[in-house]
Amino acid sequence: MTDDVDAYIAGAFEHPTREAPDKSIAQLHAEVAAGALEDAGLAKDDVDGYFTAGENYQVGRYPPLAMADYLGLDVSYFDSTDDGGSAYVNHVGEAAAAIAHGKCDVALVTLAGRMRTDDRDQPEHDDSILQENFERIYGAETLPVYALAARRHMHEYGTTSEQLAEIRAAASHHAQYNEHAMYREPVTVEEVVASRTVSDPLHLLDCCVVSDGAGAFVVVSDEVRRQLARECVAVLGHGAAIEHHDAGRVDLTRTAARDSGQRAFDRADVGPADVDYASIYDSFTITVLQTLEDLGFCEKGEGGSFVEDGALKAPHGTLPFNTDGGGLCSNHPDRGGMTKVIEAVRQLRGEANPEVQVPDAEVAIAHGTGGYLGTRHAGSTAVLGRVGR
Amino acid sequence: MSWEPRPVPEISPETAPYWAAAAEGRLLLCECQDCDLQYYYPRARCPDCLSGNVEWIDAAGTGTVYAYTATEIVSGWPEEHLPLVLAYVELDEGPRMLTDVVDCGPDEVEVGSSVEVTFVDTDDPDVAIPVFELRR
Ligand SMILES: [Zn+2]
Numbered sequence: 363m364t365d366d367v368d369a370y371i372a373g374a375f376e377h378p379t380r381e382a383p384d385k386s387i388a389q390l391h392a393e394v395a396a397g398a399l400e401d402a403g404l405a406k407d408d409v410d411g412y413f414t415a416g417e418n419y420q421v422g423r424y425p426p427l428a429m430a431d432y433l434g435l436d437v438s439y440f441d442s443t444d445d446g447g448s449a450y451v452n453h454v455g456e457a458a459a460a461i462a463h464g465k466c467d468v469a470l471v472t473l474a475g476r477m478r479t480d481d482r483d484q485p486e487h488d489d490s491i492l493q494e495n496f497e498r499i500y501g502a503e504t505l506p507v508y509a510l511a512a513r514r515h516m517h518e519y520g521t522t523s524e525q526l527a528e529i530r531a532a533a534s535h536h537a538q539y540n541e542h543a544m545y546r547e548p549v550t551v552e553e554v555v556a557s558r559t560v561s562d563p564l565h566l567l568d569c570c571v572v573s574d575g576a577g578a579f580v581v582v583s584d585e586v587r588r589q590l591a592r593e594c595v596a597v598l599g600h601g602a603a604i605e606h607h608d609a610g611r612v613d614l615t616r617t618a619a620r621d622s623g624q625r626a627f628d629r630a631d632v633g634p635a636d637v638d639y640a641s642i643y644d645s646f647t648i649t650v651l652q653t654l655e656d657l658g659f660c661e662k663g664e665g666g667s668f669v670e671d672g673a674l675k676a677p678h679g680t681l682p683f684n685t686d687g688g689g690l691c692s693n694h695p696d697r698g699g700m701t702k703v704i705e706a707v708r709q710l711r712g713e714a715n716p717e718v719q720v721p722d723a724e725v726a727i728a729h730g731t732g733g734y735l736g737t738r739h740a741g742s743t744a745v746l747g748r749v750g751r
Numbered sequence: 752m753s754w755e756p757r758p759v760p761e762i763s764p765e766t767a768p769y770w771a772a773a774a775e776g777r778l779l780l781c782e783c784q785d786c787d788l789q790y791y792y793p794r795a796r797c798p799d800c801l802s803g804n805v806e807w808i809d810a811a812g813t814g815t816v817y818a819y820t821a822t823e824i825v826s827g828w829p830e831e832h833l834p835l836v837l838a839y840v841e842l843d844e845g846p847r848m849l850t851d852v853v854d855c856g857p858d859e860v861e862v863g864s865s866v867e868v869t870f871v872d873t874d875d876p877d878v879a880i881p882v883f884e885l886r887r
Binding site for chain 2: 496500509513562610737
């Protein structure tokens with residue numbers, strides 16, 4: 363494990379409710395900003411860096427400007443790189459880089475979304491991209507393009523619906539202990555496979571929840587960390603990658619996690635075998651299965667057998683994952699990358715629910731997938747480590 | 752298994768020849784004259800070598816299904832036209848093209864199914880959209 367750490371996550375906070383009909387998007391950002399700063403033992407005026415992303419309609423055309431104004435922030439560094447659900451894992455790396463270069467010392471990262479109770483039409487596609495004109499006309503939106511990836515993986519490697527269902531079953535096992543989770547009822551493999559087919563081979567229970575919600579975390583320099591009476595989490599490494607059509611040679615079984623993970627592990631000087639806990643973006647069960655392979659937890663094509671028999675269940679599975687119930691059962695506030703970071707921080711600080719806390723978790727990863735796995739997407743991987751005090 | 756007429760894609764000077772050809776019943780690909788790459792979707796510069804020396808070529812219009820799904824939920828798609836069979840078709844020239852397979856039941860399609868191009872109308876009489884049907 364590297365000793366060369368530029369930045370630490372000092373505080374994290376997740377909005378407790380999965381519906382927030384009476385709160386504005388900006389208000390949700392502010393609530394979680396306050397929560398994360400309080401968790402870190404920092405004040406608003408300590409913040410000199412700010413990161414957020416998100417749909418323009420939520421907070422204004424230029425999200426960091428709108429939210430800096432709303433929150434009254436005075437920042438020397440800000441960014442709104444928006445690669446969808448992976449953005450907030452990317453912000454871990456971007457904040458760490460900004461801190462390493464002396465651009466800021468206390469970076470606040472926030473997300474808020476109201477996908478569940480906002481009745482405003484949600485734009486499914488980004489019309490500004492040329493490519494969208496070759497997809498929308500075919501009805502290619504989120505669910506079916508992920509189903510295409512699942513189909514191809516099944517075709518090439520013999521992956522089964524039951525194996526995908528193992529992922530949902532493990533997530534639901536964790537969610538029963540999370541009082542805030544949207545769906546707390548444990549489900550069996552059989553129940554997942556018996557649920558309605560929504561875009562074959564994906565079933566309804568292969569899909570994540572649609573929730574309102576928000577989350578925030580605070581990334582700080584080593585100097586700030588030393589002043590805090592709070593256990594912090596080291597940002598050991600980070601990597602990002604984009605996977606796309608490749609001029610028409612798209613490979614639906616390959617994800618950006620292969621390159622983002624390698625870059626993050628190299629920087630952290632650890633490997634998959636060193637990981638005690640994994641937050642894996644789980645928009646759909648197939649997202650998890652392919653990501654596990656590409657991050658190197660098993661060989662390509664062996665994700666199906668890897669996840670069998672409760673391997674992902676905490677605390678004693680081979681690789682405990684998404685112990686909050688994840689996007690599949692707990693929370694997917696528009697984008698899920700934020701909650702991936704938050705639960706990894708909880709695990710490393712020993713603050714996950716006791717029923718799912720991984721004993722002595724020292725190395726965790728948070729992986730975000732943004733965009734559309736079946737056409738083009740981003741991968742962002744952060745390797746995080748426990749810091750002894 | 753179809754939705755007619757389809758939404759009209761946004762036509763730009765860069766892609767106008769592609770849509771005009773489709774309205775005539777022809778599927779075009781781009782071919783880089785410097786590195787010989789034949790690619791989809793159309794772009795003015797080659798995505799392999801960034802050369803602007805790119806020509807339109809006629810595709811054979813035949814290929815095989817690389818992946819497919821019959822989806823029960825598509826926002827805005829009339830329910831009576833669902834499920835919609837979305838697919839990647841691997842053209843004989845090599846590129847994999849996101850498209851629909853029309854006029855077939857979802858149980859008739861397999862990975863590897865042989866398909867050929869056909870065209871559906873849009874609201875704009877000068878624009879048609881290439882889709883595929885099973886070769887029987
Ligand atoms: Zn070229």
